[in-house]
């Protein structure tokens with residue numbers, strides 16, 4: 459079978475490997491789709507991962523069980539599964555004991571495609587430990603491409619659920635990638651007052667509006683972002699809750715300095731990998747609440763699948779490209795033209 463192996467900075471090779479055979483408490487899943495995540499992009503560009511390379515990338519996997527190891531009683535050949543990050547770790551750390559499996563202290567190194575175990579940029583994927591992997595059956599009738607969006611949608615869902623958002627609140631979502639777009643769709647469904655999207659790619663504005671943004675602002679094109687936000691909200695102050703979904707230092711600054719109302723909340727969903735150059739005294743006098751959100755729990759993935767199945771939440775046009783494994787560098791990780799691009803899925807059957 460073909461696999462996509464990251465060896466180092468901008469060095470991903472397509473290799474042939476034997477199809478894995480499941481051992482006790484393991485499964486083999488034939489991959490239907492593997493999402494290309496912003497995290498994969500960071501790994502590819504930097505060659506830096508939480509585990510030593512080489513490693514098969516891919517942590518956003520949906521596939522069909524093709525072989526079941528001894529003891530993996532809850533699964534059968536033909537089940538369609540989302541294969542996510544670890545659930546409660548084998549060591550049952552304090553976070554996992556509290557049910558906060560998203561902030562498990564052992565989670566990273568056990569996450570396939572991130573922490574060492576090989577991921578889903580492959581025709582077949584080995585689930586190494588069914589008891590401690592987030593394996594969620596996809597209900598019949600759900601669209602597999604939309605199901606494959608679970609990672610981005612649930613990152614946004616966790617951030618919104620963890621925030622202080624209440625029905626009718628005005629919100630700002632900074633970042634127009636798949637996570638920002640998901641947050642807008644969720645906030646619209648949850649009854650947000652006004653939704654303002656901030657982004658530097660105007661080609662994405664029509665999709666953001668279709669998902670529920672009342673207005674879209676390019677922060678680089680307004681002289682006074684705070685005044686612009688207040689004017690769009692028709693209010694003396696900024697938004698009740700502001701979601702940082704771009705994972706950029708500049709976006710974070712906009713959120714805390716220009717967008718949030720006094721006493722409001724900034725929920726940082728994006729993983730910012732840059733130094734921050736800010737003077738807290740400039741905004742701390744208004745007591746904004748600053749909170750962080752990281753990934754999601756199995757229950758949130760189940761909520762997402764239920765919403766998909768019942769049609770209460772849809773994410774049309776989020777998948778902009780479906781590419782083959784062979785093309786995952788040129789048309790995926792190292793893609794030059796990203797105009798209008800949202801989620802890219804790899805289909806290893808192509």
Ligand SMILES: [Zn+2]
Pocket residue numbers: 495496497517518609610
């Ligand atoms: Zn991801």
Ligand SMILES: [Zn+2]
Pocket residue numbers: 546547549550551552553554555562563564565
């Ligand atoms: Zn744990």
